[in-house]
Amino acid sequence: LRHNALVKAEEGIVCMCEERARMLQDQFAVSVNHVHALAILVATFHYEKQPPALDQDTFADYTARTSFERPLLSGVAYAQRVMHADRETFERQQGWIIKTMKHEPSPAQDEYAPVIYSQETVSYIEGLDMMSGEEDRENILRSRATGKAVLTRPFRLMSNHLGVVLTFPVYLVDLPPDAKVEDRVAATAGYLGGAFDVESLVENLLRQLAGNQELVVNVYDVTNRSNPLVMYGSEVPLGAPSPSHTCTLDFGDPFRNHHMICRYRSKP
Numbered sequence: 294l295r296h297n298a299l300v301k302a303e304e305g306i307v308c309m310c311e312e313r314a315r316m317l318q319d320q321f322a323v324s325v326n327h328v329h330a331l332a333i334l335v336a337t338f339h340y341e342k343q344p345p346a347l348d349q350d351t352f353a354d355y356t357a358r359t360s361f362e363r364p365l366l367s368g369v370a371y372a373q374r375v376m377h378a379d380r381e382t383f384e385r386q387q388g389w390i391i392k393t394m395k396h397e398p399s400p401a402q403d404e405y406a407p408v409i410y411s412q413e414t415v416s417y418i419e420g421l422d423m424m425s426g427e428e429d430r431e432n433i434l435r436s437r438a439t440g441k442a443v444l445t446r447p448f449r450l451m452s453n454h455l456g457v458v459l460t461f462p463v464y465l466v467d468l469p470p471d472a473k474v475e476d477r478v479a480a481t482a483g484y485l486g487g488a489f490d491v492e493s494l495v496e497n498l499l500r501q502l503a504g505n506q507e508l509v510v511n512v513y514d515v516t517n518r519s520n521p522l523v524m525y526g527s528e529v530p531l532g533a534p535s536p537s538h539t540c541t542l543d544f545g546d547p548f549r550n551h552h553m554i555c556r557y558r559s560k561p
């Protein structure tokens with residue numbers, strides 16, 4: 294009997310964990326797909342029209358009205374690539390100066406990635422050089438070198454919530470899939486991205502599921518197997534061993550690996 298109860302508990306946790314992993318992965322994938330479409334929107338209306346047929350008001354309106362398409366993103370924005378030689382002209386045209394993510398005037402850099410369009414929910418990054426933050430900068434460099442969607446490791450976003458940033462590159466010209474890195478970098482116009490507010494939006498998602506009370510869910514970035522990074526959930530060490538289940542998650546960036554671990558809150 295005791296054995297049976299344990300088997301039942303283990304089967305239950307497998308089902309509940311797989312349900313949650315599938316749900317999270319699906320909501321992540323639809324959000325990434327929609328950001329991809331926004332990157333194409335910027336390429337089409339900002340760069341392929343002369344003069345640009347896009348401005349902050351239009352971007353803010355469109356992204357607010359389509360936010361239901363990006364259930365796990367707290368907001369999206371477009372950062373333009375600005376080379377140092379073009380900084381003065383850019384700042385004069387915009388009427389503001391490029392600031393760092395610490396809200397100081399940006400010191401001289403080879404290049405910058407100031408946010409020119411933003412969803413209102415993340416309006417606090419407007420005018421900030423996204424290359425001034427380590428995680429954002431690494432994302433920008435990796436996205437433009439690969440032409441693909443990339444994710445940061447989990448870190449504290451400017452909202453102060455734990456999450457990850459998603460970045461898509463926007464190019465000035467159409468590039469073949471096998472384009473060389475230097476050609477990709479040379480053709481880079483800017484970066485369309487958004488913040489996955491994992492801490493609050495995944496909490497919301499899980500709260501809606503049956504069995505939420507009894508289950509402890511953790512998500513880790515396990516890219517470096519020997520140093521798993523918490524992406525969701527608490528890091529508290531476990532007491533007595535209880536049944537647990539691990540599911541692999543695919544968030545679409547082959548450079549990163551993630552998994553979910555589910556346990557019962559108290560021994561069943």
Ligand code: WA2
Pocket residue numbers: 369370371372408415418423426429432433449450451452458459460461484485486487488
């Ligand atoms: N967006 C919102 N909150 C953040 C953040 C971010 N990055 N970084 C830290 N907190 C415009 O990759 C380009 C968005 C960066 C895109």
